[in-house]
Amino acid sequence: MTATAVKAMGLVKWFGEGDVKTYAVRDVSFEAYFGEMLYIVGPSGSGKTTLLSMISGILRPDDGSVLVDNKMIWSLSNDQIADFRLKSVGFVFQDYHLFPRLTTAENVAIPLILRRENWDNAIKTAKEYLEIVGLKERAELTPRKLSGGEQQRVAIARAIAGRPDILIFDEPTASLDGDTGRKIVDFIKKDVLNDRRCIIIVTHDGRIYEYADRIMQMEDGRISGTEQGAPHEE
Amino acid sequence: MKVVRSVKAWLGILRIAYKLLTNDRPKFAALIVGIAFAVFLMVQMTSIFAGILGRASSTVTNIGARVWVMDPAVKTVANNIPMPDYVLDAVRSIDGVKFAVPLYSGGALVRLQSGSYQAVTVVGLDEGSLYGRPELVEGKIEDLYAENAFIAVRDAEFSKLEKPQIGSEFELNDHRGVIIGFAKVTSAGLFGTPTLYTTYKRAIQYIPSSRYTISFILVEPKSNADIQYIQEQIRRIGYIAMTREGFVSKIARYYMFQTGLGTNILIMTVVSFIVGLSISGQTFYTFILENREKFGALKAIGAKGRELLAMILFQAAFTAMMGYGLGVGLCSLLIALAKLRLPNYAASITYINLGIAFIMVVIIAGISSCIGIRKVVNIEPFETFRG
Incomplete structure (x- = not known):
């Protein structure tokens, strides 16, 4: 862990106005580093997803700022923020959000196509990433024909296909059984994480805490504590 | 690139x-x-x-005259109001008119060889010029000057004449009619009746009509620039002159807005x-x-x-x-x-x-x-x- 990948400063987010105004995140500051797998954990409604959305350029904070690659992302224009998400951040959503009408290779190629890469080149690259996640043979199938674990791997391939610096995982094991979940996180740690990449995972699945380099506990929109992850046994 | x-x-x-x-x-x-x-x-x-x-405009299209003179109350070709002969003379005397000829257009009932009756549209062309004659696909146009001569139009209604041949006869108001040729036209009529062409004189002789007999006067102007002047002069004698396109539009407006x-x-x-x-x-x-x-x-x-x-x-x-x-x-x-x-x-x-x-x-x-x-x-x- 060396350079800072993400620096959040005094982030505040509320929803609603007047009597129904509810604070989701209150004055949160933290740093995440390259080469680190940072977990944000906490009970439902503690503000994990809201925090994740603000640091990834999806949800504008009501106060505070986020520094990524020496840029204050929330001072960028909407198009620049979209470009930031496309080029610097890879997302793995809780429900994967794969396109059921596209093949797995086409799904993986989406960030590349959005980057205006030639279709054939994008599909070729996508297949290379499918090979990395062990699904080369499934390239022409639609996601519906894949198991939950395989769909998760396709989502990971899509997230890393754009070679982002920051990878965001939202509850990556929520839809998987224990064994598959552990295998997926093990894969992420061993094959996806590297010195030039920072992985931030939101989870409340205690079974995968052992893979964390650092665990940030959230409660009522605040960071209630940070601890080093438990050493992972091979 | x-x-x-x-x-x-x-x-x-x-x-x-x-x-x-x-x-x-x-x-x-x-x-x-x-x-x-x-x-x-x-x-x-x-x-x-x-x-x-x-x-509805088939007669206008098929005859093809550039200017049509008619009673102002005329809405379509089918409901023409006959004009007296002096109108034809008056039209011919207008500067800018190259020539003007009468046209008869009316309905009649013919008795076919089988003995059955069939409604037809009869178009009577000016004898001198046969202006507005259809394109013949069989027969000779000069035969139209022969006694009792008619040309049948081969369109969608032709079969209703019981597939006549050249020389086939029919009866029209106790007059004998003979088919001397077959023509093709651009457009078939609206009312589902076969069309017969003959000369103007024969048409008004065979078909009982009112005191006046000219259905339309077909005018060929010397130039396009003369059309407006011709229209003004004809308006002065209580009739109207319309270009082919104008008449087609008038018929279209009638069917669109009045029917x-x-x-x-x-x-x-x-x-x-x-x-x-x-x-x-x-x-x-x-x-x-x-x-x-x-x-x-x-x-x-x-x-x-x-x-x-x-x-x-x-x-x-x-x-x-x-x-x-x-x-x-x-x-x-x-x-x-x-x-x-x-x-x-x-x-x-x-x-x-x-x-x-x-x-x-x-x-x-x-x-x-x-x-x-x-x-x-x-x-x-x-x-x-x-x-």
């Missing part, structure tokens, strides 16, 4: 849009069918109308439009709703608003064009089949029909995509995270 690269880059995004659209086959089929059905109805309705209007036909066709076209809009709008809206979270995911990944907009517009335009093509194709097929079985079927697909249907389809696609665009543009990618 930069433009080509840019276009190629957009092609990838549009290809995703295409696959998202067409891979959802039931929805895509429903969209296409909805639009095709609407286009089919719209083109069918307007084609029937165009066909009827074309038929209820135009209103009914308009209502049916609007209903077709509403049906198409309802089906495709609803289906497209459902399609967008079902893919809303996917568009949200795209936005979260980094797609810009204009890229999502382009995807939706492309999907709407593609569906509209497919539906349009299918609808026009189906309509053409149906009309062709109908004409095989019913030669008198009055329907004709014109560029104007196609243009109207195209505009309607563009509006349908525009409204359908507008609904979708609003839904997609307002997506917060944050919702994708919240699930």
Whole structure:
């Protein structure tokens, strides 16, 4: 862990106005580093997803700022923020959000196509990433024909296909059984994480805490504590 | 090169849009069918109308004179009001008139060789010039000067004359008639009656008529510039002169606005439009709703608003064009089949029909995509995270 990948400063987010105004995140500051797998954990409604959305350029904070690659992302224009998400951040959503009408290779190629890469080149690259996640043979199938674990791997391939610096995982094991979940996180740690990449995972699945380099506990929109992850046994 | 690269880059995004659209086959089929059905109805309705209007002006088209003189109360060729002979002399005396000839146009009942009676339209041409004569496909035009001579028009109604040959005889008001030739014309008539051409004098001799006998006066102006002057001079003697196009428009306006036909066709076209809009709008809206979270995911990944907009517009335009093509194709097929079985079927697909249907389809696609665009543009990618 060396350079800072993400620096959040005094982030505040509320929803609603007047009597129904509810604070989701209150004055949160933290740093995440390259080469680190940072977990944000906490009970439902503690503000994990809201925090994740603000640091990834999806949800504008009501106060505070986020520094990524020496840029204050929330001072960028909407198009620049979209470009930031496309080029610097890879997302793995809780429900994967794969396109059921596209093949797995086409799904993986989406960030590349959005980057205006030639279709054939994008599909070729996508297949290379499918090979990395062990699904080369499934390239022409639609996601519906894949198991939950395989769909998760396709989502990971899509997230890393754009070679982002920051990878965001939202509850990556929520839809998987224990064994598959552990295998997926093990894969992420061993094959996806590297010195030039920072992985931030939101989870409340205690079974995968052992893979964390650092665990940030959230409660009522605040960071209630940070601890080093438990050493992972091979 | 930069433009080509840019276009190629957009092609990838549009290809995703295409696959998202067409891979959802039931929805895509429903969209296409909805639009095709609407286009089919719209083109069918307007084609029937165009066909009827074309038929209604058939005599004007077939005779082909550049200027037609008539009583101001005349609405169509069929309800002409005979004019006295002095009008013909007056017209001939106008500066700018190269020549002017009388035309008889009227209905009659002929007794065929089988003994049955058949209503016909008789057109009497000026003897001296035979101006407005049809193109003969069999027989000689000079035979029209022979005794009792008539030319039969080979159009959709021809069979009603019991397939006559040259020399075939019939009876018209106790007069003998002989077919001396067969002609072809540009357009068949509206009322389902066969057409017989003869000379003006023979026509008024054979068919009982009122005191006046000239149905129309056909005028050939010396030049186009003379037409307006001729019209003014004819107006002074209480009649009107209309150009061929003007007369065709007058007939069309009559059928459109004074017979209820135009209103009914308009209502049916609007209903077709509403049906198409309802089906495709609803289906497209459902399609967008079902893919809303996917568009949200795209936005979260980094797609810009204009890229999502382009995807939706492309999907709407593609569906509209497919539906349009299918609808026009189906309509053409149906009309062709109908004409095989019913030669008198009055329907004709014109560029104007196609243009109207195209505009309607563009509006349908525009409204359908507008609904979708609003839904997609307002997506917060944050919702994708919240699930």
